[in-house]
């Protein structure tokens with residue numbers, strides 16, 4: 001039998017990999033983690049964590065606005081440089097702390113770009129490293145539009161590091177990244193334009209809630225242009241000019257290209273080892289194994305239809321840890337995956353959508369829960385907060401969408417009901433805190449739920 005340097009090699013140190021790297025080391029495997037950038041990947045350094053920290057101040061402004069003429073006076077203002085300094089103070093040390101934790105756990109960390117040499121070997125800065133099993137968890141990177149003036153475009157990573165806010169910011173794309181950032185900088189006083197190629201935004205989320213959020217953005221002064229294909233960007237005396245195929249011209253000071261994310265596979269030399277992939281990522285079977293034995297993929301780099309999110313990457317990492325330590329031989333089985341757009345208010349989604357439910361009335365039925373209007377004392381004056389719930393024929397909850405400031409917490413509660421198939425009698429065995437939006441929503445959904 002060939003002796004390799006390691007039992008398991010992980011390429012990439014994000015959530016897709018690090019949970020398994022630590023767990024397998026603890027299970028007695030010899031493990032190496034290779035990372036070309038900061039340890040811990042996108043979510044920790046350039047994604048969710050940095051975003052939600054900056055969003056905190058905008059969320060306070062948004063919630064305070066609901067009490068204008070209802071007992072609260074005066075205007076709050078974001079000091080962006082100070083907020084950015086707080087972001088750096090909080091986020092910047094995390095990668096070092098995690099690297100120390102990985103080392104303390106016994107994981108070998110190697111810095112550099114990994115590229116395949118053969119099916120058990122990668123090269124990193126001229127050093128060859130071998131392993132029995134290899135997990136590719138290299139994530140995604142921002143798409144860059146191939147247009148004239150593309151050098152003037154910025155991505156989400158640069159946005160999350162902006163030292164000063166420009167007067168006018170333009171986002172290309174009306175997806176999750178754009179609309180979260182658009183509301184954040186609007187709350188900080190920047191004029192915002194959004195230019196979207198398609199005729200709708202945030203596909204995959206409940207349309208009526210997306211429309212509510214878009215209407216709110218319009219009232220706040222955010223310009224959103226649909227059905228516009230950006231053709232070119234040029235420099236002007238005062239900033240930049242974005243032009244579209246139809247002739248729309250937007251003068252602006254800073255442009256974010258948020259037209260999606262593409263898998264990080266170009267540097268891996270996958271052709272050399274014959275690992276199959278397409279433009280959406282690496283192809284895997286139901287054990288997350290590629291077409292090459294002993295090479296697996298995890299997280300955002302996988303070609304998959306389910307949401308490419310941190311909790312999905314973590315779930316896959318935990319699955320691979322169990323698989324490679326012989327705790328399971330079963331195929332991966334994904335539960336319902338909760339997803340949140342951190343606009344103000346938030347839009348959350350889990351499980352079967354109302355669109356799917358409406359298309360198959362023999363299987364599902366819907367209930368709309370206007371908890372913001374009905375439970376004013378339990379919400380912070382958000383009368384349009386609402387949930388749309390999907391039940392199957394036995395009245396089990398199988399899907400939910402929520403629009404409201406506490407949607408991330410409420411969707412987690414609803415996700416638990418869905419994934420554990422909780423009935424009303426099971427839920428009634430618990431005593432929840434009151435007043436709270438959870439208990440309010442529970443009281444309103446009880447009549448519909450399986451007894």
Ligand SMILES: Cc1cc2nc3c(=O)[nH]c(=O)nc-3n(C[C@H](O)[C@H](O)[C@H](O)COP(=O)(O)OP(=O)(O)OC[C@H]3O[C@@H](n4cnc5c(N)ncnc54)[C@H](O)[C@@H]3O)c2cc1C
Nearest residue numbers: 012014015016036041042043047114138139299300309310
């Ligand atoms: C702005 C933004 C906000 C987001 N907000 C949320 C959110 O609120 N909630 C949520 O659930 N998800 C969010 N996401 C998505 C989330 O960040 C990803 O789903 C998650 O990071 C995926 O983890 P991963 O480990 O698969 O990939 P990553 O975290 O991207 O890690 C991959 C790592 O591999 C490294 N790498 C790549 N190629 C090589 C190579 N050849 N050799 C060595 N190393 C390599 C990369 O440098 C990177 O560190 C957000 C993403 C962005 C960009």
Ligand SMILES: NC(=O)c1ccc[n+]([C@@H]2O[C@H](COP(=O)([O-])OP(=O)(O)OC[C@H]3O[C@@H](n4cnc5c(N)ncnc54)[C@H](O)[C@@H]3O)[C@@H](O)[C@H]2O)c1
Nearest residue numbers: 173174175176177178196197198230258259260261308340
């Ligand atoms: N809260 C979260 O969970 C969260 C937050 C941010 C990012 N993410 C992750 O990052 C991914 C990427 O987010 P994203 O917002 O960049 O991508 P996205 O796919 O959500 O949105 C991209 C948008 O750009 C539009 N577009 C594409 N080409 C265009 C063009 N030439 N001109 C104008 N518009 C164009 C698309 O039609 C789409 O609406 C998400 O799908 C998710 O996996 C998650």
